[in-house]
Amino acid sequence: QAHAKVWHLYNDHFRPAQRGKVSIALSSHWIKPQHMTEKNIKECQKSLDFVLGWFAKPIFIDGDYPESMRSNLSSLLPEFSEAEKKYVKGTADFFALSFGATLSFQLLDSHMKFQQLESISLRQLLYWINSEYNKPQIFIVENSWFVSGTTKKDDAKYIYYLKKFIMETLKAIRYDGVNVFGYTVWSLLDGFEWHRGYSIRRGLFYVDFQSHDKKLMPKSSVLFYQKLIEKNGFPPLPENQPIEGVFPCGFAWGIVDNYIQVDTTPTQFLDSSVYVWDVHQTKKLIKVDGVYAAKRKHHCVDFAAIRLQISLLQEMHVTHFHFSLKWSLILPLGNLSLINHTLVHYYHCFVSELLRVNITPVVALWQPMIENQELPVSLAKNGAWENAETVQAFVEYARFCFTSLGDHVKFWITMNEPSVKNLTYIAGHNLLKAHAKVWHLYDKEFRGSQKGKISIALQADWVEPACPFSRSDQEVADRILEFDIGWLAEPIFGNGDYPEVMRAWLHRISGVDLYNFHLPYFSEDEKKLIQGSFDFFALSHYTTTLVGSEKEDAVKYDHYLEVQMINDITWLHSPSRAAVVPWGLRKLLKWVKSKYGDVPIYVVANGIDDDQNMVHDKLRVYYIHNYINEALKAYTLDDVNLQGYFVYSFNDKTAPKYGLYSYVANQYEPKPSLKHYREIIGNNGFPGPETPELLCPEEVASCPECRFRTRKSLLAFISFIFVAFIVTIFFITYYSKRVKRRYK
Numbered sequence: 092q093a094h095a096k097v098w099h100l101y102n103d104h105f106r107p108a109q110r111g112k113v114s115i116a117l118s119s120h121w122i123k124p125q126h127m128t129e130k131n132i133k134e135c136q137k138s139l140d141f142v143l144g145w146f147a148k149p150i151f152i153d154g155d156y157p158e159s160m161r162s163n164l165s166s167l168l169p170e171f172s173e174a175e176k177k178y179v180k181g182t183a184d185f186f187a188l189s190f191g192a193t194l195s196f197q198l199l200d201s202h203m204k205f206q207q208l209e210s211i212s213l214r215q216l217l218y219w220i221n222s223e224y225n226k227p228q229i230f231i232v233e234n235s236w237f238v239s240g241t242t243k244k245d246d247a248k249y250i251y252y253l254k255k256f257i258m259e260t261l262k263a264i265r266y267d268g269v270n271v272f273g274y275t276v277w278s279l280l281d282g283f284e285w286h287r288g289y290s291i292r293r294g295l296f297y298v299d300f301q302s303h304d305k306k307l308m309p310k311s312s313v314l315f316y317q318k319l320i321e322k323n324g325f326p327p328l329p330e331n332q333p334i335e336g337v338f339p340c341g342f343a344w345g346i347v348d349n350y351i352q353v354d355t356t357p358t359q360f361l362d363s364s365v366y367v368w369d370v371h372q373t374k375k376l377i378k379v380d381g382v383y384a385a386k387r388k389h390h391c392v393d394f395a396a397i398r399l400q401i402s403l404l405q406e407m408h409v410t411h412f413h414f415s416l417k418w419s420l421i422l423p424l425g426n427l428s429l430i431n432h433t434l435v436h437y438y439h440c441f442v443s444e445l446l447r448v449n450i451t452p453v454v455a456l457w458q459p460m461i462e463n464q465e466l467p468v469s470l471a472k473n474g475a476w477e478n479a480e481t482v483q484a485f486v487e488y489a490r491f492c493f494t495s496l497g498d499h500v501k502f503w504i505t506m507n508e509p510s511v512k513n514l515t516y517i518a519g520h521n522l523l524k525a526h527a528k529v530w531h532l533y534d535k536e537f538r539g540s541q542k543g544k545i546s547i548a549l550q551a552d553w554v555e556p557a558c559p560f561s562r563s564d565q566e567v568a569d570r571i572l573e574f575d576i577g578w579l580a581e582p583i584f585g586n587g588d589y590p591e592v593m594r595a596w597l598h599r600i601s602g603v604d605l606y607n608f609h610l611p612y613f614s615e616d617e618k619k620l621i622q623g624s625f626d627f628f629a630l631s632h633y634t635t636t637l638v639g640s641e642k643e644d645a646v647k648y649d650h651y652l653e654v655q656m657i658n659d660i661t662w663l664h665s666p667s668r669a670a671v672v673p674w675g676l677r678k679l680l681k682w683v684k685s686k687y688g689d690v691p692i693y694v695v696a697n698g699i700d701d702d703q704n705m706v707h708d709k710l711r712v713y714y715i716h717n718y719i720n721e722a723l724k725a726y727t728l729d730d731v732n733l734q735g736y737f738v739y740s741f742n743d744k745t746a747p748k749y750g751l752y753s754y755v756a757n758q759y760e761p762k763p764s765l766k767h768y769r770e771i772i773g774n775n776g777f778p779g780p781e782t783p784e785l786l787c788p789e790e791v792a793s794c795p796e797c798r799f800r801t802r803k804s805l806l807a808f809i810s811f812i813f814v815a816f817i818v819t820i821f822f823i824t825y826y827s828k829r830v831k832r833r834y835k
Contacts, residue, residue: 343735
């Protein structure tokens with residue numbers, strides 16, 4: 092009633108001269124059903140009625156309280172007279188909304204939730220207000236979130252909440268038709284925060300409460316909000332727009348499977364036993380004891396599983412297939428005293444069949460897995476990579492693989508995605524030496540005859556400073572890149588030693604009693620051995636991470652590297668919460684080029700998980716399309732020597748939720764993303780009307796046996812025609828003579 096009287100006062104006596112507007116600012120939360128049932132949906136409506144509708148319905152609808160409040164509170168809720176209803180109704184020139192952590196959520200009585208779930212979706216609240224209150228003009232008069240009271244200038248968490256809320260407001264305007272005409276950030280500077288006191292901050296300006304003059308400093312959020320106001324929102328950035336163009340001739344289009352499906356079940360044709368078919372009684376084959384047929388050699392056609400996998404790969408139209416061998420199964424004892432010849436023969440058949448259909452095998456000697464790191468048990472139990480004996484064991488294993496498979500495999504990976512998160516510094520040291528020794532082994536003893544290439548494949552996710560205006564955050568991002576990628580890359584592709592950033596940082600924290608981290612040193616001979624032990628730079632890339640210097644969330648803070656992991660809640664995320672950030676791949680490729688020069692680069696794994704209930708596979712289609720387009724930008728605009736791109740992964744059986752083929756009830760079904768990837772491969776990129784035509788020479792199969800097979804087939808066909816011709820002539824001559832005799 093007080094509000095209504097003031098509105099009428101202004102409307103009757105001041106509006107004609109002052110031409111202003113008057114309303115009431117109402118605070119609200121947003122709530123969503125715990126389960127999508129009619130009862131829960133009504134409870135959500137009741138929750139909003141009790142918080143926002145209590146004041147909004149009398150003013151914006153009919154002058155009276157919501158019916159849900161009347162039925163629940165009965166006599167506790169006062170009655171409006173008919174005159175009061177008319178007086179209160181319509182006393183607002185716009186809908187002033189406050190939406191934030193304190194008023195909207197933290198001070199909300201738990202009973203007001205009616206056992207439903209709170210949500211910070213401002214867009215949904217705006218849509219509800221628009222629908223519930225006759226499409227009013229809306230002015231957001233207070234909105235923000237908060238950060239820890241210890242956060243000073245680099246308030247990245249605050250920035251990303253602000254970005255989310257303003258982005259949702261823009262979506263409500265653009266897509267939902269909501270009439271929002273203003274937005275106000277809460278608040279200008281840090282202060283006393285209700286029941287939270289000084290334990291949190293929500294100001295754009297930092298206030299040093301301990302200083303005598305309460306010194307003010309602008310936070311990163313000030314710069315963010317200032318830029319946003321200048322641009323009046325989020326206009327498309329030129330660097331994020333898709334481009335048209337194609338990749339070079341011979342570009343490697345691939346698919347990845349961690350490990351191929353090995354099924355060495357012998358075919359019935361290898362069984363030398365003789366059987367009798369009991370056609371009268373059991374209708375089954377009965378083995379004849381003591382009688383055996385002649386044994387024959389194993390042939391690749393005996394493995395039915397290979398034919399299926401090859402046919403699925405052919406459907407993709409890929410040129411390369413990347414998989415890892417299983418060291419623990421090939422040499423179970425870790426040495427040549429026991430060799431799984433059946434498995435080696437299977438691998439030999441698989442790669443030869445790949446070559447027969449003109450798919451190049453890309454084979455990794457070792458890929459760490461959870462169980463025993465995929466090492467032979469004897470090595471895993473004796474220190475794994477921390478034991479120097481593992482280095483020599485790996486060299487002997489590699490020699491065996493080069494000898495057994497090298498005639499068919501021309502594209503080798505020594506180690507695929509060694510996880511730096513799980514490596515000790517000693518283990519990483521030995522791993523680098525093992526890689527280098529294997530590279531030199533191949534270079535000296537096998538390259539001349541086998542004509543292949545070999546390198547290491549590193550996992551390389553991009554790291555971006557959470558506050559783009561913060562020098563401290565940039566330093567943190569640079570440090571993480573060196574620890575995550577440079578640790579293993581710098582000795583091989585750089586100067587033969589670990590990154591100076593790593594040494595300096597570990598030296599600094601080792602001075603603190605809590606830490607004692609020792610990064611080993613290479614001898615000069617070892618530096619020479621490791622430096623340059625590559626033919627290309629192979630990397631796996633999946634997502635991008637934001638990092639900051641200010642400690643905000645203890646759960647996501649790394650005390651060892653003094654880094655705060657930040658989440659941009661406006662980014663698209665997969666079901667496993669992996670961020671979809673296509674431009675991160677381009678930045679990574681540029682970083683590799685700037686650090687290690689014009690080295691040939693292969694993205695040997697890039698993929699996203701999906702929800703297996705999603706039929707249309709839209710997220711992966713979007714992911715593949717945009718990541719490949721960013722790779723094209725790196726090649727076209729940044730002159731990165733990019734020579735190949737591989738999607739992760741082949742199928743859901745070996746990599747659940749990541750496959751381009753689903754696997755249900757022993758059946759493989761192509762997902763829509765497979766078709767989309769195949770189209771990109773067919774176009775060799777994203778050609779447009781103005782893209783010059785790229786004339787590429789046809790590639791000849793590199794299979795050494797394929798030409799022999801072709802000649803053999805041709806000779807067989809010619810022999811068949813010749814024999815058929817002789818037999819035909821014979822019968823013509825024979826019957827001609829018989830006819831002549833009859834007439835005589």
